[in-house]
Amino acid sequence: MARKKKKVPEINASSMADISFLLLIFFLVTTTMDTDSGITRRLPPPIENPDMDVKVKERNILNVMINKYDKLMVNGKPSQVEDLKDITRDFITPKPNNETAPEVEMKEIELIGNFMTNKGVVSLKNDRGTSYQMYIAVQNELAKAFNELREEVSQQYFRTSYSNLTDKDKIDAVNKAVPVRISEAEPEEIK
Amino acid sequence: MAKFRKNEAKEVPAISTGSMPDIIFMLIFFFMVTTSMRETTMKVKIKLPEATEVQKLEKKSLVSFIYIGPPTNAKLYGTEARIQLNDSYARVDDIIPFIEQERLDRAEADRPLLTTSLKIDENVRMGLVTDVKQELRKCGAFRINYSVRKGE
Structure with missing residues (x-):
């Protein structure tokens, strides 16, 4: 006697789409696509003996101060945030034959060769009452100035935009040619 | 009769929806991979500069x-x-x-x-x-x- 084949009824798959839709909507709602971005900085290591001052020549310093009313002072003169980029840009551009501009130093950099680097340091000071918004605005302007110079170096030596550089050695070379030298003062009260 | 047949031929065949779940699944996988659930509940209001x-x-x-x-x-x-x-x-x-x-x-x-x-x-x-x-x-x-x- 031939065994009767038991027929398994076919599963109805028409609700599959509904189920997957439900899942899709769940993930659509819970997803957050925000990639975190921001201004990256390196903090200096703590000072071991506070009495030892590092002497930096005055021509090598760009003094940027923000007071508690969010007013800006650059090298002793009241200034606007909008102008800060150009001032910084001017300051960090190497000018070998200028006695008032920061000193320059010839450096041998891989992939670039001999490059004239600037020894200027931007010194940033802020009051405890300065708003974070203003502080970031200033940091942003400073970063803009450094990025512009890097862009220029990158165009000159590698014929591409700095942001398009993918080779790590090339990025390092540009970073060495234009180091971001922003020194933040030890906290103190400024009037 | 001839007229009738002509009409019949014009009918557009129904679009098969059989691949719909596959498409949706693909989307799901995309969102599953890119999703990151918020781990912390915010107790402070933050408006970033x-x-x-x-x-x-x-x-x-x-x-x-x-x-x-x-x-x-x-x-x-x-x-x-x-x-x-x-x-x-x-x-x-x-x-x-x-x-x-x-x-x-x-x-x-x-x-x-x-x-x-x-x-x-x-x-x-x-x-x-x-x-x-x-x-x-x-x-x-x-x-x-x-x-x-x-x-x-």
């Missing part, structure tokens, strides 16, 4: 977050800016143990690469921010990132 020169934070697993801003529940906690670590309010002194703990949670090789992302409300005064930065310096967490909104 705007900036243009932003860099992307790579490797999310190597980032620890410090939130600073006015409490969301102003009636209960006032409007004074507070620090939030993980899920609770904290004081400046709690930052060093927090960073130590964050370090212990990572593999030993990754520890020097740990970045601290500071998510700070734009109206917070720098005094508090400076205190936090001093604490970070003390415990050797030198890599920081000021989180901002990307402006035009």
Whole structure:
């Protein structure tokens, strides 16, 4: 006697789409696509003996101060945030034959060769009452100035935009040619 | 009769929806992969300041977050800016143990690469921010990132 084949009824798959839709909507709602971005900085290591001052020549310093009313002072003169980029840009551009501009130093950099680097340091000071918004605005302007110079170096030596550089050695070379030298003062009260 | 047949031929065949679940599944997988669930509930209100020169934070697993801003529940906690670590309010002194703990949670090789992302409300005064930065310096967490909104 031939065994009767038991027929398994076919599963109805028409609700599959509904189920997957439900899942899709769940993930659509819970997803957050925000990639975190921001201004990256390196903090200096703590000072071991506070009495030892590092002497930096005055021509090598760009003094940027923000007071508690969010007013800006650059090298002793009241200034606007909008102008800060150009001032910084001017300051960090190497000018070998200028006695008032920061000193320059010839450096041998891989992939670039001999490059004239600037020894200027931007010194940033802020009051405890300065708003974070203003502080970031200033940091942003400073970063803009450094990025512009890097862009220029990158165009000159590698014929591409700095942001398009993918080779790590090339990025390092540009970073060495234009180091971001922003020194933040030890906290103190400024009037 | 001839007329009738002509009409019949014009009928557009129904579009097969059989591949619909496949398409939806594909979308699901996309969202499943890109999704990241919020791990912490925000107890402080943060409106990030705007900036243009932003860099992307790579490797999310190597980032620890410090939130600073006015409490969301102003009636209960006032409007004074507070620090939030993980899920609770904290004081400046709690930052060093927090960073130590964050370090212990990572593999030993990754520890020097740990970045601290500071998510700070734009109206917070720098005094508090400076205190936090001093604490970070003390415990050797030198890599920081000021989180901002990307402006035009």
